[in-house]
Amino acid sequence: MTPKVILLVEDNPDDETLTLHALQKNNISNKVVVARDGVDALDYLMGTGPYAGKEPPSLPTVVLLDLKLPKIDGLEVLRRVRANERTKLLPVVILTSSKEQEDLLSGYRYGCNAYVRKPVDFDEFLKAANQLGLFWLLLNNPPPG
Amino acid sequence: MSTVARAFYNISLRWKAVIVMLGVTAISLILAVTGMLFHTRTAFERQMEQKLFLLADVIGSNSTAALAFNDPLAATETLAALSSDEHIIAGGLYDAQGNLFAQYRRPNVEAELPNAPRADQQMTIGGGRAEITRAIDLKGRTVGAVHLLADTSEWNDILWRFVAIAGILFVVVLTIGFFVSIALQRFVTEPVTDLVQLMRRIALEHDPSLRAVKRGNDELGVLVDGFNGMLDEIGKRRAELERARDQLRHHLSDLNSEVTERKRAEQQIRDLNEDLDRRVKERTAQLEASNAELEAFAYSVSHDLRAPLRGIDGFSGILLSEHAASLNPSGQALLQRVRQAAQRMAELIDDLLNLSRITRSQLTRQDVDIGALAIEVADELKNQNQNRNVQFTAAPDMHAWGDRNLLRVVLENLLGNAWKFTSKRPDARIEFGMKTDEPEPIYYVRDNGAGFDMAYARQLFNVFQRLHDVTEFPGTGIGLATVQRIIKKHGGRIWAQGVVAEGATIYFTLPRLGEQTATADSGANYSDRRTAR
Numbered sequence: 001m002t003p004k005v006i007l008l009v010e011d012n013p014d015d016e017t018l019t020l021h022a023l024q025k026n027n028i029s030n031k032v033v034v035a036r037d038g039v040d041a042l043d044y045l046m047g048t049g050p051y052a053g054k055e056p057p058s059l060p061t062v063v064l065l066d067l068k069l070p071k072i073d074g075l076e077v078l079r080r081v082r083a084n085e086r087t088k089l090l091p092v093v094i095l096t097s098s099k100e101q102e103d104l105l106s107g108y109r110y111g112c113n114a115y116v117r118k119p120v121d122f123d124e125f126l127k128a129a130n131q132l133g134l135f136w137l138l139l140n141n142p143p144p145g
Numbered sequence: 146m147s148t149v150a151r152a153f154y155n156i157s158l159r160w161k162a163v164i165v166m167l168g169v170t171a172i173s174l175i176l177a178v179t180g181m182l183f184h185t186r187t188a189f190e191r192q193m194e195q196k197l198f199l200l201a202d203v204i205g206s207n208s209t210a211a212l213a214f215n216d217p218l219a220a221t222e223t224l225a226a227l228s229s230d231e232h233i234i235a236g237g238l239y240d241a242q243g244n245l246f247a248q249y250r251r252p253n254v255e256a257e258l259p260n261a262p263r264a265d266q267q268m269t270i271g272g273g274r275a276e277i278t279r280a281i282d283l284k285g286r287t288v289g290a291v292h293l294l295a296d297t298s299e300w301n302d303i304l305w306r307f308v309a310i311a312g313i314l315f316v317v318v319l320t321i322g323f324f325v326s327i328a329l330q331r332f333v334t335e336p337v338t339d340l341v342q343l344m345r346r347i348a349l350e351h352d353p354s355l356r357a358v359k360r361g362n363d364e365l366g367v368l369v370d371g372f373n374g375m376l377d378e379i380g381k382r383r384a385e386l387e388r389a390r391d392q393l394r395h396h397l398s399d400l401n402s403e404v405t406e407r408k409r410a411e412q413q414i415r416d417l418n419e420d421l422d423r424r425v426k427e428r429t430a431q432l433e434a435s436n437a438e439l440e441a442f443a444y445s446v447s448h449d450l451r452a453p454l455r456g457i458d459g460f461s462g463i464l465l466s467e468h469a470a471s472l473n474p475s476g477q478a479l480l481q482r483v484r485q486a487a488q489r490m491a492e493l494i495d496d497l498l499n500l501s502r503i504t505r506s507q508l509t510r511q512d513v514d515i516g517a518l519a520i521e522v523a524d525e526l527k528n529q530n531q532n533r534n535v536q537f538t539a540a541p542d543m544h545a546w547g548d549r550n551l552l553r554v555v556l557e558n559l560l561g562n563a564w565k566f567t568s569k570r571p572d573a574r575i576e577f578g579m580k581t582d583e584p585e586p587i588y589y590v591r592d593n594g595a596g597f598d599m600a601y602a603r604q605l606f607n608v609f610q611r612l613h614d615v616t617e618f619p620g621t622g623i624g625l626a627t628v629q630r631i632i633k634k635h636g637g638r639i640w641a642q643g644v645v646a647e648g649a650t651i652y653f654t655l656p657r658l659g660e661q662t663a664t665a666d667s668g669a670n671y672s673d674r675r676t677a678r
Contacts, residue, residue: 014456021463068448097455098447101502120454120491122462122484 004137006032007060009041009077010095011069015118019064019095022129030137033060038072041065042080045087059090062136065112067096067103078110089143091136159334166326167319174318178311185307189300193232193275194268200230201279201291208238209281212246212289220247227293234274235294237262241287254296262292273298336365340372353380436505443501450494458487489621496623499554500608503630508548510635515552515588516543519577522556526564535564535573543579545588546657551631558624559590559651565618566594566649585654593648602641628653 006023010016016034023032035041043049045059063081067074074094081087093114094107107115116132119125153161204223211220220238227233227249235256236249243261250256264280264287275297281289336357343357356376359369461484465477472480516539523537537560545552560575567573570593580587597605597612604610606629611622628651632639636656643649 012452012456014459015452018455018459018463021459096448097451098444100444100447100498102444103447118451118455120451120458121488122455122459125455125459126462 004030004061005058006030006133006137007035007041007044007063008032009035009038009063009065009069009074011036011066015066018122018125019129022126023133025126026130026133028129028133028137030061030133037070038074038077041069041077042072045081045090046084059087061091061142062132062140063090063092064095064132065092067094067098067107075106075110078107078112082111091140091142093132093136095132157334158337159330162330162334163323163326166330167322170318170322171315174311174315178307178314182304182307182311185303186300189303190268190270190275193270193295193297194277196230196232197268197275197277197293197295198279200227200233201277201293204236204238204293205279205281205289205291208247208291209283209288212238212240212281213283217247221249223247224249232295232297232299233293234296237292239290239292241289243290246289256294258292258294262290264290270297273301332360333365336360336369340369343372347376353383439501440505443498443505446494447498451491454487454491454494458484458491461487493621493623496621496627500623500627500630503551503554503627503634506548506551508551508634510547511549513545513547513549513552514543515545515547515556516540516577518549518553519543519556519560522553522560523575523577526560530564533564533568533573534571535567535575537575538577540578543577543588545586545655547635547655548631551634552655555628555631555653556590558628562620562624562651563590563592563594563649565620566596566613567592568594568618570594585656587652587654589650589652591648591650596645596647596649597641597643598645599643602643605641606639625651 006028008016008019010019016036020032020034023030033044035044039049041063043051045063065074065077069077072080074096078092078094081090081092091113092111093116094103094112095116095118096103097118099117104115116128119128153164156164204227207223208220211217211223224236224238224247227236228251233249234251234254235258237245237258238247239261240246245258245260248258262278264278268275268277273296275295277293279291279293280287281291340357343355346352347355353376356373357369359366359373461480464472465480465484469477519539520537523539527533527535527537556577560577563575564573567575572593574593576589576591578589578591580589595613595618601612605612606625607622608626609622610626611620613620629639632653632655637654639651639653641649641651
């Protein structure tokens with residue numbers, strides 16, 4: 001059984017640090033792959049770009065996807081993930097600053113599995129990371145395959 | 146109608162009168178002359194008859210002897226006396242048996258004496274001759290007869306003379322009659338011809354002051370009176386008519402100028418409308434542009450402004466939890482302050498984003514059971530503050546016409562405020578009600594909380610305006626501004642009443658606008674529809 005991997009798509013290094021810290025703080029020791037933009041994330045998932053040629057890496061257990069990203073934004077990443085036969089069932093959690101209605105609507109319309117707003121309060125952030133990890137890594141049964 | 150009669154109708158009245166007068170004169174003259182002629186002829190005949198009978202009687206009595214003695218010579222001599230009368234052209238003496246006994250004939254005159262004429266009392270006249278036969282009686286016995294033949298051609302002379310005189314008389318009388326009738330007819334015809342001429346003048350000149358001259362009180366006078374009365378009436382009518390026409394003309398010109406004025410005004414309105422339309426379009430475009438900008442701004446704020454705060458709070462949190470040993474208590478407290486400030490900033494950003502979302506959002510009006518909505522919100526508040534004892538009441542059956550989501554935001558803010566400002570009271574009471582005795586329903590949220598000074602009532606609704614210390618009552622000062630924006634978006638009014646330490650009441654109205662068209666309408670849509678007409 002391959003170890004459960006989390007793909008964190010996040011361009012902000014502070015947020016990256018905080019997220020990783022929060023996961024670690026909550027004893028979630030799974031491997032976290034970080035993609036810093038949409039293109040990077042898609043390359044990883046599809047086995048293209050720098051990941052080409054090799055055996056494509058196995059899919060992560062969950063993708064934590066920010067919406068505002070350089071190059072290709074989060075919604076487009078989500079759309080392509082859902083459009084691809086290999087990745088279309090992949091659990092994707094949108095983890096972003098915004099709770100703008102249009103973001104929520106398009107997030108769900110494009111087929112995210114959850115939408116979590118990153119709290120400013122670090123205590124809340126810790127709680128959110130803990131719950132996300134527990135839920136997606138332990139509680140949730142991933143799609144087969 | 147015969148042609149003569151028709152011709153007569155066509156002659157002027159004046160000549161009609163003359164003709165009538167002359168006709169009457171001529172007929173009476175003819176009758177008079179005829180009567181006289183008849184009388185003269187009768188007199189002539191009688192005179193002739195008497196003369197002939199007298200002559201016959203004289204000859205008869207003078208001839209009795211000659212008859213008795215059968216002496217024709219004597220008888221002829223007696224008859225010869227007849228020559229003294231120029232009219233007698235023949236005379237015959239007959240014996241008792243009717244045989245011509247003696248005779249007289251005027252020389253050079255053709256005459257026939259009849260055989261055995263019968264005695265008669267009457268004269269026979271004709272063919273320019275008159276004749277009589279007279280019996281000669283002697284002692285009651287007829288002894289013979291006398292026959293006289295007279296020439297009556299003199300009568301013709303008399304007749305012709307008479308006719309000539311009558312003719313002259315006729316001409317003279319008719320001439321005189323003509324002039325007399327000419328002179329007289331003006332009494333009858335002049336007023337009429339005057340009337341006719343007056344009528345022509347009136348017809349030609351249209352002078353309303355013209356009147357016929359009355360000459361007497363006869364039927365013509367009455368006619369003139371009637372005519373003048375009619376002219377007066379016509380004049381009056383005409384004056385009225387002219388007045389009416391002037392009025393009409395006046396009205397017409399008024400109407401014309403009014404029409405022109407109105408056309409001009411309409412053109413102005415059209416121009417203004419076009420201008421307005423253009424400006425509305427421009428303004429709409431500007432608004433849309435600025436709305437889009439605002440949206441982009443809000444989006445960017447929502448995403449980017451929070452991230453640094455998360456960093457500040459996050460790293461401060463890590464410092465506090467993992468590096469507490471390297472900080473003294475005062476440093477730890479300061480770091481705690483940093484975190485509070487960051488969190489408050491995040492709250493402010495969230496509230497501002499809410500406010501901006503409400504500004505940008507469209508209204509979807511519907512009938513809302515606002516009482517039930519208030520109870521829902523109050524229940525949530527109770528759940529969140531389970532340590533609080535708040536007595537909440539809502540009047541039954543309260544409805545409003547508005548956007549359900551936005552009204553929920555209103556109630557969340559108002560009831561949330563009431564909850565917040567009654568937090569220091571053990572007997573907190575919050576009431577949501579409706580005043581129906583006003584022209585439009587007024588909704589209110591009343592609490593017995595901290596209240597406020599009425600001097601600052603107006604500032605309550607300004608963004609970031611707070612009347613209380615944050616440490617006393619937390620909050621961003623955006624809630625009431627948001628509420629006010631929602632109420633104004635609905636076209637309603639909002640105001641507040643309060644007494645420090647006794648409580649506050651926030652009133653608001655929600656006009657039932659656009660109730661018939663239960664469709665989504667925002668302020669912008671509403672104005673679009675108005676200008677589209």
